[in-house]
Amino acid sequence: MVINNAAAADRVFRALADPTRRRILERLARRDHVVGELVEQFDMSQPAVTKHLNVLAEARLVSRHRRGRERVCRLEPAALRHSAEWIEACRTLWSARLDALETLMTDIQSGKEPSR
Amino acid sequence: MSTPTQSPPLVVRRVIAAPAELVFRAWSDPAVASRWGWGKAYDTIALELDCRPGGAWRHEIRNRESGETFWFEGVFREVEPGRRVVHTFQWRSDRGYRQDESLVAVELLPRGAATEVVITHTLLPAESVADTDTGWHDCLEQIDAAVRDAGGEPR
Numbered sequence: 050m051v052i053n054n055a056a057a058a059d060r061v062f063r064a065l066a067d068p069t070r071r072r073i074l075e076r077l078a079r080r081d082h083v084v085g086e087l088v089e090q091f092d093m094s095q096p097a098v099t100k101h102l103n104v105l106a107e108a109r110l111v112s113r114h115r116r117g118r119e120r121v122c123r124l125e126p127a128a129l130r131h132s133a134e135w136i137e138a139c140r141t142l143w144s145a146r147l148d149a150l151e152t153l154m155t156d157i158q159s160g161k162e163p164s165r
Numbered sequence: 166m167s168t169p170t171q172s173p174p175l176v177v178r179r180v181i182a183a184p185a186e187l188v189f190r191a192w193s194d195p196a197v198a199s200r201w202g203w204g205k206a207y208d209t210i211a212l213e214l215d216c217r218p219g220g221a222w223r224h225e226i227r228n229r230e231s232g233e234t235f236w237f238e239g240v241f242r243e244v245e246p247g248r249r250v251v252h253t254f255q256w257r258s259d260r261g262y263r264q265d266e267s268l269v270a271v272e273l274l275p276r277g278a279a280t281e282v283v284i285t286h287t288l289l290p291a292e293s294v295a296d297t298d299t300g301w302h303d304c305l306e307q308i309d310a311a312v313r314d315a316g317g318e319p320r
Contacts, residue, residue: 059265062288136175143177143284145204150191150282153201154183 057109058135061128064108069093070101074110077124084113084120175286185273185280189247192216192271203237206230217244222252234259239266248273254286 064070069091076082076090088098102122105111109128114121181188190197193216202209203226211225223238239253250271257263267288274281 059288066288139175139286140177142203143175143286145206146201147177147179147181147282147284149202149204150188151179151181153191153197154181154188156200157187157197158183 057128058132060108061110061132062135064104064110065132067101067104070105073098073101073105073122074124077111077122081121081123083116084122087122175284177284177286178281180276180279180281182279184278185247185275188273188280188282189250192250193244193246202226207235210234216241216250218242239269242268 065074072091073087076087082090084095084098084102087102088095091098102111102113106113109125112123112125114123191201192198193214195212195214198214199209199212203224206228207226208229209224209226211223213221213223215221218241220241221238222241223236225234225236227234235256235258237254237256239255241250241252243249243251252269252271253266254269255264255266265288267286270285270287272283272285274283
């Protein structure tokens, strides 16, 4: 149950919660982009795009590298693993919880008293 | 749930051989809830439960092997007796692990004499998203596919 990467997963989910950021990721999934290209494609101001990129970078979904005078943005798919792990950890948690519910309901209906 | 959500919904279903009124008491009635644990690996140490909109719940549980203590807690947002419960959910442990607030919706669907329990667990939406927008899963799938195509390692 220990969800080691909960905070990381949380950052990923929050980053993915915004439609513009998801579209940025989709673009980056195809190839690296320089910031200027993203500004053009999304018809947004550079600060607005940078703000989204900062959120994505904090979630480690995107890395930025210098290439000459430009900054290249790259998708970092490893971060997506955290979100997958969060889902798996929660699934395990609820599965155990429902096992316990099943047992409890059987006990109650068969008149078994609390074991304590 | 019909509400589209941009956070990743986790849905877990189980048919329980008990009527919905009884199953519901596992959420609402402290006498029943105190007997309902989080699996064989955990002992329930303490439980607080105030099952009404705005009321709080809190479970203190301890891992039998490691001794790690967890506090699971939240606030009820919707309560429809015998049918539906929505509550927030967050946890922390005495070893510094924590999970920020998320949202759990529980629906109880009659299935003859039994009840199907449907648990939908989502992180709280940070911002609202238009219904027509690419969903979270689509986004992940596209990224995953693109990375695979590029010969990268998606996991």
